[in-house]
Structures are given as structure tokens and as C-alpha cells.
Amino acid sequence: MSGLFGAVRKFFRPKGLIGYDLQGNKYFEIPNPAGGRMKRFVQYKKNRDLAEYSRAELRPPVQWRAWLSHTRVEPPTLQELEYDYTRQQGLQPKIAAIEAREREERIRQGYLLPDGSVPQAPSQIAGPSTPSERAARLKQIGQPPPQPQHVNSLNSETISSSSYPIPTPTNDKVAEPSKTVDPAQHSSAEDLRRLAMEDTKRRIAESENQQQQQQQIQGKKGVEGVGLGLAGERLKPRRRGRA
Known part of the structure; x- marks a missing residue:
């Protein structure tokens, strides 16, 4: 009976199907109509926009991406994918501790506020624009006003009087x-x-x-x-x- 069910499963199996990943995505390999090496592609389980699959949580595993780009010859197995997923889950607490320590250091140095936001730079106030306003401003702060200058009308050269x-x-x-x-x-x-x-x-x-x-x-x-x-x-x- 097992041989019969295997034959039936193989008969109804999609053409060129190579394997699955832990998210349920299917990976295929079919002959290239233009010739050359085999054509490999992925069929996602859920129909989403392709831009969403660039995120880390929806992106195919690195083992399957290497197989799709012909960098890897043999497709990965489910056991290999499960082992790598378990390893990544064990690294999450260490990564979180490193990020928290870096956040505290940035807060101590003043690059971040205690709530994690970036401090806003102080707005720059425009200074006086006319010569009379600048002279009055210098007089207020106790500095002598600058000497008047003669602007040459022919070549726009500024010459001190x-x-x-x-x-x-x-x-x-x-x-x-x-x-x-x-x-x-x-x-x-x-x-x-x-x-x-x-x-x-x-x-x-x-x-x-x-x-x-x-x-x-x-x-x-x-x-x-x-x-x-x-x-x-x-x-x-x-x-x-x-x-």
C-alpha cells in the first residue's frame, strides 16, 4: 500500500517540484527553453506583493536562495532548515542583550534620549542682514563695528576705504x-x-x-x-x- 500511495503522490506531484521550506514555499526546477542550465524559481505559499518578500521574516532561507542562484548544487533538506532555525532562535537573546547594551551606551553619550528617540538639533536664528543692523548688534555685544568698504562697480572688487x-x-x-x-x-x-x-x-x-x-x-x-x-x-x- 505504501508503494501505491507513493506512486499516486508522485503522479499528482507538480512538475519540477524540488522541495519545500519551513514556511511552505515551493521550489521548482525545470528545463530552460532557451537552453543552458536548468531554470529554478520559487512559488510562495501566500500571494503577497513581491516587495514584501524582501523583509527578513518573509524572505526565503539563505540555503534556498543559494540554490536558486545556482551557487548551491543540491537543495537543502527539512532537517537542515530546522537545525538552522533552532540555532538562530538560540542567538536571539544574545543579540537582544548586545542591542540593549549599545542603546544604553548611546544614551550615556547623548546620541539618544532615554525614550530612544534622537534629540532634535537647536534651530538656528538668522542674524542681522543689513549693515546698520550688524553694526548695532556689534555695539550691543561690545565689539567695534567693521570699517566701511568701497565696492568697485567695474569688477565688483571690495576695497577697504x-x-x-x-x-x-x-x-x-x-x-x-x-x-x-x-x-x-x-x-x-x-x-x-x-x-x-x-x-x-x-x-x-x-x-x-x-x-x-x-x-x-x-x-x-x-x-x-x-x-x-x-x-x-x-x-x-x-x-x-x-x-
């Missing part, structure tokens, strides 16, 4: 710069650059003239030192005396 000296290298042989320039008196930055270039060329020319004059003075002193005084006596040839 206070005059500033032209930077000069720290070299005694370089000519002194001209007087300081007030940027507010010039309409564009090009005028300031032109004045700076002219002053630089003037200083270079004056420095070269000073260096040439110094070299000429030093050359005259050297010639006089060689031709006159003791230096001339030392250069005179001496005759050999008799032994």
Missing part, C-alpha cells in the same frame, strides 16, 4: 616707495595696478642707478689702493743681493 602702504621688500638697496595711495579716490582696480606698476618701475630704475654709482665708487677706491701708498711699494721688483 582706509589707505594702505604699498608693500616693499626689506632691502636697504631698494629705493623707497612713493607716498601711500587711497583706493577710494580711484574708480577701478586697474588704476591701482597701473600706479603700483609705475612706482615699481621707478624704484627699480633708482635702485639700479644707486648700485651703478656704488660700483663705480668701489672701483675707483680699488685702483687708487693699488697704485698709491704701500701697495705700490710691495709690487716693485727686488734685486738679488750678493751672497
Whole structure:
């Protein structure tokens, strides 16, 4: 009788059925019409949206997923699935203890509130927008207001209204710069650059003239030192005396 029931069960068994999982899902393997390796798929027990089966509690076991992707050759057995389920259930208390300890640590560090919610960041209050409002705010807190600035209309460059000296290298042989320039008196930055270039060329020319004059003075002193005084006596040839 058992052989008869086995034959009947095999006769009414769906074509290509390979096995079940603990949730009652069916797994099939049929020949691929396009050729190549066998086609494997799963038929879920309950008709749900496929997006819901991405959740951990409804997702097929990892053993069957490996078989579906042809990573595993042989399908898993029910005994293997039951053993893995028992192992996972034994790990749940340990996982819960680790999560509770991590939650307490995050609460102690201030990343979480005692109820488990994330603390809200304080809202930022917008500061004064106009120059007069910013100056009044600085006056209230005891800081000096910023110096007024001159905005160039040609190239939108911001130039301080206070005059500033032209930077000069720290070299005694370089000519002194001209007087300081007030940027507010010039309409564009090009005028300031032109004045700076002219002053630089003037200083270079004056420095070269000073260096040439110094070299000429030093050359005259050297010639006089060689031709006159003791230096001339030392250069005179001496005759050999008799032994």
C-alpha cells in the first residue's frame, strides 16, 4: 500500500517540484527553453506583493536562495532548515542583550534620549542682514563695528576705504616707495595696478642707478689702493743681493 500511495503522490506531484521550506514555499526546477542550465524559481505559499518578500521574516532561507542562484548544487533538506532555525532562535537573546547594551551606551553619550528617540538639533536664528543692523548688534555685544568698504562697480572688487602702504621688500638697496595711495579716490582696480606698476618701475630704475654709482665708487677706491701708498711699494721688483 505504501508503494501505491507513493506512486499516486508522485503522479499528482507538480512538475519540477524540488522541495519545500519551513514556511511552505515551493521550489521548482525545470528545463530552460532557451537552453543552458536548468531554470529554478520559487512559488510562495501566500500571494503577497513581491516587495514584501524582501523583509527578513518573509524572505526565503539563505540555503534556498543559494540554490536558486545556482551557487548551491543540491537543495537543502527539512532537517537542515530546522537545525538552522533552532540555532538562530538560540542567538536571539544574545543579540537582544548586545542591542540593549549599545542603546544604553548611546544614551550615556547623548546620541539618544532615554525614550530612544534622537534629540532634535537647536534651530538656528538668522542674524542681522543689513549693515546698520550688524553694526548695532556689534555695539550691543561690545565689539567695534567693521570699517566701511568701497565696492568697485567695474569688477565688483571690495576695497577697504582706509589707505594702505604699498608693500616693499626689506632691502636697504631698494629705493623707497612713493607716498601711500587711497583706493577710494580711484574708480577701478586697474588704476591701482597701473600706479603700483609705475612706482615699481621707478624704484627699480633708482635702485639700479644707486648700485651703478656704488660700483663705480668701489672701483675707483680699488685702483687708487693699488697704485698709491704701500701697495705700490710691495709690487716693485727686488734685486738679488750678493751672497
